[in-house]
Amino acid sequence: MFLSPAFKADMDNASADGDTTLSDLKDAFKKYWSSGFHPSFGQDAHFAKPKEILSLSVRKSHVDNGVYRNDKGYTSTEGAWVKWRSGKEYIKPASDAYLIYAVTDQRNAMLNAFLDEDAHNTVENMAYMDEIIEVTYKFYHQTNSKPMPIDEHDALFDDKWLED
């Protein structure tokens, strides 16, 4: 798994000040990515806008940020997260905080950014998404890797990719 320069810099700076939240988030994602489950991550979807991003294999995982809502359907409620955290519920909860990542054709992930400023609306902002796209292009170029085709994403958490 790779980290974007911004993610790494912020994680290192915060850790130096004794704040391990980003480092914990990175470790949690690592666990999620290898096993397919982490109680702090809910729904997971690929980005479809702008169209260019479809060829770059960029996804978002919903993070439990402690903000729960009753006006957005069951999956955004605290109850949905509580059940999910128990491990006894197969319905994935949703939040308005995203961990944004890219996936290579070898299923390596690159943590690009963490977004919690009205995330649903911010990702509609093309200036923000242009930055995500720019970083993603640089990642594939620098690591000489290729994005996983979107039509292969359905199998991302199939048994063949996960640890026993």
Added chain:
Amino acid sequence: MTTFSFVMPNQRRVRAEMDAWADGHKTHAIKLVKLSPEKSKQISRRMAESMSKHKDGKFELA
């Protein structure tokens, strides 16, 4: 859109991991991320600024 809104019946390994967690098997070493709404917003704001500052950095293995 490929959205994972459910853990599907064919995702045997994911379900096994969940079952182990639900049964309290601590060997799975899952640590919850303690993220408050305020901390979450702070991290997000800082990272939006960092994305502009660190455009040409290296991608490092974690």
